[in-house]
Amino acid sequence: MRDETLEYFWSQSWIKKRDAAEVRWSHAVNSRSRLTEALAGPTHMIEADIISGHDSKEPIMAHPPDTDSDITLKEWLEGVKEHNKGIKLDFKSMEAVSPSVILLNEVLTDSRHPVWLNADILSGPGGQVRPLEPQAFLSAVQALRIHTVLSLGWTTGWTAGTDNPGYSWDMVHKMEEICETLKHPVTFPVRAALMAQSFSQLMWLLQQSDRYFSPQLGQLVTLA
Template identity: 45%
Template structure:
């Protein structure tokens, strides 16, 4: 090969390499320039996340659907195969307060202290097979630290790309004769230390007995909670027993006005006589993005129908 031809061949190879490099960089930049899902992370906003994955159309807590106590494997499987958007599950410690206590976080609602499902197994199934939001409910402080360690490891491995709510009743509330709340100082300290990038779901212990006089939340209870969370960096949703909410609405309206980080999650025990009128009153006096409704049928469907008629559309 003559020197001229060799030079031309080398130049041709160089051009091909340059083109290949340029195309590679361009494609890489193109992928990197795609809009990111800001809410697809543990501390992401739940409504924004559900909008981003096409489950709801706009920011309205009434559009969000829930599955209660997705604890044992059969319950978890039912929840995973359902259309619900957020899975709520309870975390306890295996063999709690017995000679068989292991310290392993399991999926069980007290008084149950054994389960066929550990938190690690639960997370593996939920993260692998769904895009549902996660709400973990802690009734005992012993379960919190080990569970947050598991969540942090899964997050560091890039697996938790969805909102996570960490729930506990940290203050004693209406009609509760004995102090049974999770220690607020310990709980909040563990969250800040081990897994701060999540939404806090912080409530009051409650007791409601039908057909007898019941108290409701007081302004002092609400102000005590506000003092605990006012300087925290996280978004906070406050679980509120729906049957007691309207009677204390002035207090909760005040709480919501204190920060745009705050929301309420109205919840219902299966025997609570929640009325549609009370729910409509709360909806009328709040913004749609401020309230989640974790309620049972048939009240939920009746409420949705009337709320839709009142607003014209969802």
């Protein structure tokens, strides 16, 4: 996990050592009840999914195939900002990105909370879902005035009982081409079941910049 995120939770005395394994996550916090539960519990990082609302086009918290939610992104952010927890927002539609950036700038103006923005921007092993267009996503998030970690991944699939391919050299080379000029810290979320057959490729990717890291592959890997 990126040093700044660990340092934040260490400074809050929420973790006993600077180790990504110490950080507790709540995933798919896409409803009012799930948010209330996550805010009241021992979670450090809250992850949620964002789509564009079916009627108003306002960003809402939902994961496809769901198309509706009982909480908007604005309401979600207003609930989170009064707490010291970090957030990870997973964008599931390109239409939701620019309106979400505006809301993040408005609601989290003075925030010190860790903020991670996630999007699958490339097709990966077995990926059937269309990824977000890389340059459109990265261009939109450049308007953010708060410090953010970019979590950039691949769409993937998994079929039980078959020989599932891992992340290819072409996939990691394409990701490096996209990320090499970015100024943000970048994490690469990977499918755990595909890590063993992709270890060489993923380690190569992490070693291309001291801004790159992956919680699943341990602490930040720096250039030799």
